[in-house]
Every structure is written in structure tokens, then in C-alpha cells.
Amino acid sequence: MTKDDGEMVEEQKKKPCRFWIWALSSVLFRLILISYAGNLNLSSRPEVSTPLTSIRRLAEGYWLKQASMSPYAGSMYHGSPLLLSLLGPLTVQRIKGQPSHLFCSLVFVIADILSAILLRGIGKKLQMAYGLNARLLGLLKSPRDKGILPCGDIAALVYLWNPFTIVCCVGLSTSPIENLAVILALNGAVTRRVPLAAFGLVMATHLSLYPAILTIPVIFLLGYGLDAPPLKLFLQTRNVESGNRSSTSSASKQAKSKPTAQLPFLWKTVVHFVFWALVWSLCVMVLCRLSLSKHGGLEEMFKRTYGFILSIEDLSPNIGVFWYFFAEVFDFFRNFFLIVFHVNILFMLLPLAIRLKHRPCFLAFIYLAISSLLKSYPSVGDSALYLSLWALFVNELADMKFSFFLFCGYLGVSLLSPVMHNLWIWRGTGNANFYFGNAIGYACFQIVFVVESVSAMLNHDRALKKCNPNHQKVKN
């Protein structure tokens, strides 16, 4: 705290400026890469485009639809019919001398920018909440404390500059749009715009099924409010404050008014949210029905999208481990393992929700990380999403263990993966185990990442308790 006030104000002005410079440069970087997209051949990499997100399959679906066939005829397209109507016409638009899917690339760049801006909004809210809570607990004296990092800017920049995001955007995978829907849902919930949150959630679920589990954190966000330290701490603080009334400050006044024995759950907002979710899902259904009216209708859509996700029919390699598992497992056990692996996601929902209900945003991040770990067809786009959400909690997760190890792990896996794939598929000098080993390594790093994030957050809550000056007072 050696800098004086004037310098700080200047810095406050400078920061947004710097953020926009970095954001713009990331867009420029993307545009440069897009002009070389043909040479990079990223759209055919298994890490980038899965059967669900590949633009080639989308183009094929669009072609089939134009030939008055069901876009789901054959086993090519497994995405949403709405996405097909949105991106389909762009796949056939071509400008002479430009890369073939230029318009789609531009759509993805725009989606990325929107995601970053929305993330920044979430981060700002979280940052304010963090500062407020810290002051309530008496950990921070000055409202302009330099200890709090601008997590919104960091998260947005992490999202924009993450190589995974860039690769997905340039590699024409539809995951930027799926990520945008997820971030939209979270942003809506954080800023308490209920229809927006419902829309984002419904769209995200429609596009890739797994975000359905985000219903729990979104309801928590709307019901309990933003992330905060556990309620017990506030209660303790109030007890202590009521004991020695001599040191009353403006902060403690607020503290007194806010926490009660039971945190209020805003049922009204949640009912509002459920209503909007129903409205939006009805809209989506009707639109899908209209676009598929001649080709089997909704039943066909659910069978070919959600059914395809749940039954893991496509065994082409990706960054996950299921493709090899189901290519090797005996047919007799296939259904058993399908159930076990899908239920694995659901099993963890309840324990996490109970333990982290005071931190709904963090809960959403953990859910996304788990679903990207246990997804049928994961891609690096999913990792890009949860890694940038992770950056929202830089303040809380500052003393996370193994962070350097994890960084090296992610780096190593993303460098080794193309090498192993090349050895196996193109050169024929390696075999499938090379690539599968890489995928197993990636799964392990993700597991360590999730577990360490959870325990770091729980430790942070514990540390808050320990550092709490009131707690110290009690001790003395």
C-alpha cells in the first residue's frame, strides 16, 4: 500500500483501457489465424472438433436438408436444428480467394467476444461481492483495497487468450456458441436477469445436454445470491459484535442487518425462473418442430442428439477416454458401463451442492469441469470454458496447490496429443494406446484440477474463519 491515492485513480482509469487493448489484440490474432485457417487444418483435429461440434458435419447436415432429406439422415449431424438453420447457410457462402468457412469463423469470433464481455460482467459482480464480504467480516478496512484482483478482467482475458479457445474458434468447432450459451445463463443469474438466465440455460441444454446440471447453481444464485463465505462466519461476527458494541462501524451495521439464522431463499425469483425456463424450452421445441416438421419431428431430434450423446455410438478418437473404452469393452457390459459413466456425473451433484451451496458460481464452475471430464465427446472447447471460469476465483483460489504442476500437465498434454495422434493415424508407427495414454493423462490432470480447486475453496473458507479478527478476539 505504498502508492498514493492519485496514482491509484490513474491506475483505475488505465485498467479498462488496457483490458480493451488486450481484447482487441486477441481478436486481431484470431483474424490473422483465420486467414491461414486452410493451412492450419485445425477443423479436422480430434481435440477440436468432435462429432457433435464439427463444422463439416454441420455442412453435411445442411446439404442433406437442402436435398430435402432429414439432416439427421445418416450418422453425420448430431447437433441442434436451430444451429443448422443459423450456421448452415453460412457454410455454403464463399468468397473467391478466401478460406471456405469465413463467415462461420466470423460468427465464432463474435461469440467469443460476447462470451468474454459477459464473463467480465460476472467477474465484476463477484469482485464486488468479494470485497463487500471481506469488509463485512472485517478482513479489509479500506473500501479501495489493492488486495482484490480484478477477476472479471482476468477471466475475460484468460478466455480470450486461452490457446484452447483460440484453437476452437479458428478450428470451426461450434463449441464457442455452446460456451456462449452457458456464460449467458450464468451472467443472467449473477445479474439477476431471470429471463436471460433461463434463456441461456435452455439454449445450452438444447445445444449440448450437459449444461442441464447447471440448473442447480443457477437456482442457488437466484435464490441465495452471489458467492459468499459460509453463513456461520457472519453469525459469529454478529455475536462478537453484539458482545462488544464499542467498535461499531458502518460495515458491521450492514453485517447486522444482513445475516440471519437462516439465509433467505427467494422462492419468488426461483419460481419466476422456472416459469421462464418452461417458456423458453417451449419456444425451442416449437422452433425445432417447425424446422423438422417433414423429417421425423422432435422424436427423431432427441434420438439423434441426446440419444447419440448418451449411447456413445461414435468411437472416433477424441481427447476423452470413452471412445477407446467403448471400442474395447465387451458388448455384454456396454450398457452397464454406459450407465455407470453417465451416473458418475449425477452422483457428485448432490454432495457438491450441499458443501458449496454458499458459492453457487464456484459450484457451476465445478459442475462444468466435471461434465467436461466425463463427457461422451469432450473437446478442448469445454476445457477453455471451465478454465476461464476458474479465473473468476483468483482471489479465493490464490493458494491452490499443484498449480504449476497442473499448468505443465495441461501444456504437456496439449503438445503431446497432436504428436501421438500423428504417430498413430498418419504415420502408423504408433498404436491406439499412444493416444489413449495421452487422454488418460489429460483425464488425470483434470481430476487433480477439480479436486484441488474444491479443496482450495474449502480451505479458503476455513482460512477466512481463522483470519477473522473476531475469531482472533475470541481466542484471546
Place this chain on the structure above:
Amino acid sequence: MAGLVLTRPIPLLILQSFLLAVAFGSNEVEEEFSEALLLKPLPDRKVLAHFHFENRAPPSNSHGRHHHLFPKAISQLVQKFRVKEMELSFTQGRWNHEHWGGSDPLSSMNAKPVGVELWAVFDVPHSQVDASWKNLTHALSGLFCASINYLESSASYAAPTWGFGRNSDKLRYGSLPREAVCTENLTPWLKLLPCRDKDGISALMNRPSVYRGFYHSQRLYLSMVDSGEEGVGSGMLLEQTLTVVLQPDDVSVEKHLQPSWSLSSLFGRNVVGKCVLAKSSNVYLQMEGLAHPEAHTLWKNAEFELSIKPDRTLRESSSVLFIYSIDKSSDSEPFDLGLTWKLPSKWSCQQAPLHASRFLMGSGNERGAIAILLKATESQDKLSGRDLTNGRCTIKANIFQIFPWYVKVYYHTLQIFVDQQQNTSSEVLKKINVSPSTDKMSSGMMEMMLELPCEVKSAAISIEYDKGFLHIDEYPPDANQGFDIPSALISFPDHHASLDFKEELSTLPLLSKFKDKSLVRSYTEVLLVPLTTPDFSMPYNVITITCTVFALYFGSLLNALRRRIGEEERFLKSKGKKTGGLKQLLSRFTAKIRGRPVESPSSDSPATRSSILSTKLLFKIILVAVAAAAWQFFSTDM
């Protein structure tokens, strides 16, 4: 008809059977069987031999289950599965369209794709067509000792609409490119003939010489002949052909002469008499590209010489046909037709308007592209100007192609190049019908009609695909050999192959067959696609490793969630006990301040606890030892 049969000298047994037939139904048309052999020297020093056996069962309701000549197995097949038309072919080797002909009836009917090809049209309601097809494949599989039953799965056959040249929606088509064709398939095929290979022309089929050839295609065509009368069932026509391309042993010293041959040198056997059950039994020799000397000296001229004088000589615009009847041959005087060349001779065969070939592009095991190349042939010059539509000379070409499901074709990547210039599809592509493949469920099919200008030099079609990844059980035993993509069929709907000799003798079975206009068609090569293989020895390792990773995830995450502060403190406390009294005291003090009761230290000191533990352990060990000893004792006792 029966009277005609009776005039011939035939064995007594057959005479009896025919007398019976005459007695019971003399007014009916009899079943007919005829055999023929067509020999044709080919420009590339080879000889083509085409055996043709035709078996007709007239339309009748009184025949029922009884047949004189018609094979019972086939008639049962027809009755059971209501087959309207069917063709089954077993082929080894590839037809050389450039040298062996591309647009004459012989090649358009008998040039078949490698392996087994089967198509059938059924006379059942739409919903039952697939079931009938499945049953038919199984029946044929048993009948011909071949793995035709693999065509049963919906992933291996298709239902062409117009690309195959037959507009029927009850048509099913399937082919097995990897089927090895050998004598075990020929024997059941010969069993369908009334004389088997014991007598008549089929006696020539010496297995070693037949299978030594460059091309070998054994075909069975079955069709129902509608009588048109009410209450009378339809008749059946069974056509069995065997086409072989042989290389005659060249004994002459002069290399520029075409090789001379005779039946005995080609097959190692002679024809000794006809099959007595056959109505007609003829041998034909077709010579192409001859200068036209006088008809009476045609068989013995300066260029070549036949060993036997032909019974008849027929002429067509480009070829001459010598006809021999083998009625007169006997054991003492076998029919051994021979051809001796005296002067070097060169000619070329009639070719299809475009020569089709197909190949794969790209490397690696992830994706690739299939290209079909149509190249202009010499015969195109003759054709140009003939097919004028809308004042423009065009060649129509239908392409019919089946893609197995593990070749995941992107139809939107279809590109057409005409004379090496990329063409917008609508200019050339008149019609396209696609049915995409479903994973493990159905194979994909593509039918397209191209309309190319007559002066085209080459046209290429390319389409991209991704290679599928299969479950380990779906790989054949030799997985690294690769998978086959069945041949594409290129047909030219405006071009028909026929040979019309314009004589009354055209009523002879083989000649009437030639007279019929048949579609000019050619099959492309079979493609071999290598697919990536997983490690076949790994299933247990993969299952255990993956499950371990997920157990790690579940356990460690649950552990992180479950750990509570109180527990940790207790853990620290127990640690503190061991280290020293100071920390213990401190914790007790803090607990007092907090207002919580101090956790009462367990009544037993660590020492006593450990002793109890050790006695428990000791007891357990002794128990196990006793049990082991008892087991040992009893087991040795036994």
C-alpha cells in the same frame, strides 16, 4: 414338341419318362434345356469361353412341385421367397474392358465385379421385401457354399431406385467383394444342370483349366416369365453362364502371331456327344474385326484356319459367327474345334463410350477421398453426333455406388471435374439420389446421372470421406488388411449392346440373348481402405485403467468434500499427543475458551491400547493359522 424329342435316339430310361410326360400332358409345352459354348479369340492373345445353359419351365399350374429338367432347389426358392428376378454371380479376376470389349452383349452381361454379387426383385408387399431378401441370402448361401448370408445384415445391401438400371422399388442389391470363388462354388452350380458335368458341353469344365484363367465368372440368372393367362402360374427361366478368359499355351515359335488353340488344348478335354436332355447343343466361334472375304472360304482363309467346317456362318456388321452343332460327335470322333493362325492379325473390341476407373486419394487413416475417373475411349468418335438431345451431343452416364457405413461420406464435398476444369454441379449433374449410411445400421448409396458433352476427354468425380472407428469385435480376423468398398457400377442408359445376326437362327437361346438390347455397363475396381485398428490385446487393461481413473476421481473428490475442520483439529490433536504436552495443553485451553467440553482423552493410554491391538492381532493370526492347518490336515486326509 414331344414328337420331336421322340425322333431322336435316346436311352430307354429317358424315353420312358418322356412317354409318361406325353401320356399325361401332351398338349402342354415341355420344359426345355439348351446348352451352348461361345469361343472368341481376344486381341490380347487370350481366348474367351462362354458357357451358356438355359433351362425353361413353361408357365403351368399342373407342374406343381414336379419338374423334369428344371432344378427343384431353384423352383422351391422361387416359390418360397416369391422371387421375380434374380442374378447371382461369382467372379474372380477383373474384366479388361479395353481389350475384351466393353459394349458388346457378352461383356455388358458377363463382366461382373470381383467376389459375389447378388440382386433380386421380389413379388411381395413392400414391408416384406427385406425379410424375403434375408431368407433368400441364407438359402443361396447354403445352396452355393458361399458366405452370401453376410448380405443379410442391413449394413451390407442397398435398395437402388434408378441407378442400377432397373426401376423397381422391390429390388435389393448387395455384393461381397472379398468372397473367394473356387471349385466349391462351381460344383453346386453344376448340380443344377441336368447332365451335370458328365456329358455335353459342360464336360469341358476341367477345374484346373477353368481356374487357371485370367477371369472367371459364374453367373446364375433367374426370371419369371408371365404367361398372361388367368389361373396359370408363371414360367421360369434359369440361365447359367460361365465365362472364362484363358491363355492358350503358345507352342508356335513366331511371337507376333496370335496363339493357335483347340478345345483340347484349352480345357484338356474334348466334347464327346451332347447332353441328351438338351434341346439344342451348339458351339459358336465368334471372330471380330475381320476383313470380309468370300463366305464359303471364310473358315479357311489366308489369315487363319479352323479345324472343322462350320455348319452355318453368320455375319454381323463387325463380327462373324461360325456355328457348329455337336450332335454328330461321339467317343470315337470327339468334337475338337481348333483355330490356327497363319498371319499376324490385329483388331480391337467394341468399347463402352467412357472407360471408368476408381481410386482413393489422401493418406493416413483418418480421412480420404474417392474419385471416379471417366475417360474417353476410341469408340467415342463413332458415337458423337448420334445422341443429339436439344441440339447438343451428350453422353449420359449413371453411377451407382454403395458405401459401407465405416466409410463416412460427406456428400456436400462432391466435386465434378470435366476436362480437368471444376464444374458447377448443376451443369453436368442431372440427377442425384443419396441415401446416407447410418452407423452399424445401413450402408450408404449414391446414384447420380451425369450428362457429359460428347467431345469430353475425361470427367472426374471426387467425394470426401472420414474413416470410421469400429468396435474390436467388428474387425475381421485380418484387421490390418483393410476393408473393401464394393465396385461402383457405371451404366450408359442411351447405349445398348446387341448383336443382331438377322437370321431365323436368332431363335437359338444364346443368339436371342445377344439380340436383346442390354444396357452397356461396366464395374469399377474394388477399393481397399485400410482402417485404423485399436490394440486387440488391450480390453482388460483399458477397462481397468479407465475404471481406476474414475475411482480416483470419485474417491478423491468425495474425500475433499467430506473433510471437516473439526476432524482436522482432532487429527492434529492426536498428533500433538505424540509430540508433546505443550500443544495438548494449548488445545485444551482453546477448547475451554470456546466453551466446548474438552474431549476426554481415552481412558487407555497408548501403550495399553497397542497391547490390546497386538493381542487382537495375535488372536486373528492364530485363528487363521489354525484354520489353515485344519484345512491342510483334512485335505491331505482326503
